[in-house]
Amino acid sequence: MSNKLKFAFYWSASCGGCEVAVLDVNEKILDVAKIADIVFWPVAIDVKYKDVEAMPDKSIDVCFFNGAVRTSEQEEIAKLLRTKSKIMVSFGSCACLGGIPGLANQYSSEEIMYEAYIKALSVTNEEKVMPKILTKVSEGELELPRFYEKVYTLDEVVEVDYYLPGCPPTAEWIAKAVEAIAKGQLPPKGSVIGIDKTVCEECQKERTSEKKIKKIYRPYEIIPDPKKCLLDQGIICMGPATRGGCKAACPNVNMPCRGCYGPAPNVYDQGAKMMSAVASIIDSTNEEEIEKILSDVKDVIGTFYQFSLEKSFLKGNIKPQIETETYVGEERREYPRVMADYLVVYRVLTEEEKKDITVTKNLSLGGMCLTTNRSFNKGERIILEMKMPFLLQPVILLGEVVDSREIVKDLLYDTHLQFLSTDDKTKELLIKMINV
């Protein structure tokens, strides 16, 4: 046997675009063949699941798994491949984020079936026949797999080592991932294999320093100036909240980014991040007016969560995740920190009139990080009104700026605050939120 690496590829609920992306690596596929044997790839090799079962544990070096998980069969295979693989790579937007099929999580499986087989306009189905797990026909029985109530991301089903997002991932980044694996130069476990930049940072369009919009336009409503930033022109473009790597392919043809590469580095909830970015560039400080302008976005999920609904705080019972990695910075934290998005209205203590709204990026008992649309000086004092779930009244906090860093040029800043005084009641609320 050769000393080559052993690769496995598998797909579940996806469209096949990821396979096309693998083939688009073109001549580089020959380089892959030089360093690796593909031991499981249902398109290419006839290996039954039971053959995979017979392989020793951890005998596959890398498994590239694309597609979301919707059926019991897909879950079983994900678990089997996890056991047999040293490294599990979540490949493409569906596996990483739920992707487009994840939009189905807005609806129950009954609603989805009813729409397709009974209500759909061209269906003629007076007897209301629906696909069934088991059908008795005159000759015997026919089976269909059972579908779960919802779509899961791969890492909700098995432990994932690396993420390679994109719809589909670009040939460039597929090749880079393979190269990193071959050379043993992999980033820390849990990392996204990709560029640490936003789509905006890769985009050629000009941003203006004046970043205020009065109206949100849907893409069909205006013909944008092709040289200028789409967001500046009032078209929601997910660039600021989205990881780059695509070289801004969609903005290049004057179409807004829809976020297929998933949340930008250090962002958990891509949609919330984008909403706060939009809120911060609206030319108004009046909450009502801001709300009115934002109300032109009739479909919040399809606009802000087109690819990432299943990887967001919207999806239901998810709890904010405690950050496991240690904070690498000047100070060591006294309190545990959670990634969380809560709405915050904030203003500088001395500026009574200039309110703005955003969401928290993370939160601890001692402070928080906010996404803001301007930078603040160290030591500036900020009044924060934080809206918490289940509470009508906002919690009022006073914070002091620790630092304020530019994330997207002239648009987004991460502002770290330390709480100055928190009374016992507020503290109690914060503890509840952090230790959910």
Next chain:
Amino acid sequence: MKKITIDPITRLEGHGRIEIFLNDNGDVENAYLQVPEFRGFEKFCVGRHVEELPRITPKICGVCPEAHHLASTKACDAVFGVEPPEAAKKIREMFYCAHMIHSHIAHFYVLAGPDFIVGPEAKVEERNILGVIQKVGLQIASEVIKHRAYAQEIQAMIAGRATLPVCGLPGGISKPLTEEERKQIEEKAKSCVEFAKFTVKAFENVVLKNKEYLNIVLSKDLYYMESYYMGLVDKNNCVNFYDGDIRVVDPYGKEVAKFKPAEYLDYIGEHVESWSYLKFPYLKKVGWKGFVDGKDSGIYRVAPLARLNVADGMATPLAQQEYEKMYKTFGQKPVHHTLAFHWARVIELLYAAERMLEIVQDKSIVTENVRNIPTKTPSEGVGVVEAPRGTLFHHYKTDEHGIVKEANLIVATGNNYAAMCMSVKKAAQGFIKKGKVTEGLLNMVEMAFRAYDPCLACATHSLPGQMPLIVNIRNKDGEIIETLRRD
């Protein structure tokens, strides 16, 4: 009763699974082609801004996303009652020709090629793309790769990306074409026409001049089905992929319907079976009569052969010559021979290349005016294109804000589903006698549905050019008594 399961490990629109039941004599009682996957786009398109659907629906299929993109964009035009500028329509059609070229090249050389170029009787190990390369030579193989890449590059130039395009908007396209880009596309289009001519010639030399292959194509036993046909035609009743009226002919070639996309519900119904997630479209006016062929059954076929069967001819000169040659060879129209889908596909490749060149040489496509802003209140619209694998329907209803209330989709492969089921059954009956299952079954069943280039199988063929198949033969109690495999 014995049950045989053929479980091709395939994808895209899901696994395709074949269940064959044998009677007590060991002959085929019935065969079922099941599609066990379903994602529910009809439902989760609801609630969306309608102009997002041209970006969302291409994720139905990563192999023909361009077809969904354009059907969806055209449905959006109709929803807003907006007509795109002439240049935008031409650029869309040109983009779409590039997609057809890419898809048909891939199918002919990589997927179907092994059957014909290497030969249906060749050893399994040779019946793949590597075998094709060996047979035709590296130089030609590199031409294949080059022209597939050209088609991809043209699509990326117009639509932002080669796979999963984004340029379509109600009222036009998002980016005008520059003169520089037009010239580049023109060069590539010229090269594509030459390559398509070469491919037609290759088909003639390898298949038509080989008596053995020709006999398989012309055979009326296994790969023959008399059915209705459906396809888009232009105002002269010539084949068109992007736009036109939908024409239906009966098994004798007589036009029985010609209708606008918006009228499709009067003509097409979808039947549901509980053993598959894919629905069965049929002609409403003839009715669903079960899995039977002929004039009394509403089952119809789509895709290359169907498109040629419904049309009076091809709109470009070289393709027209080949069209005439094909019908002369068969001496009948419509042609009911399923393997003639391959021939029709090669003729369409030539048409797509010629049409692309024709459009790109029209300098009026270089203009800033590629979008009209919709002014009417959105309501309802249908968009239809010919996908490589057949007629594709997108139908949306929205509220006054353009929020989708209902979405109905009839996908290209779906149209052929009933016919594919019947072809599979016929192949099974032909190759399973008295309980004896031969290796030939695997090849022949595979060829029966590969002719349709079904989406649920095409990915399978993409790399090695063959489908790994497993046949389990079960006794009455469901125990496997024999396993056949083709690696």
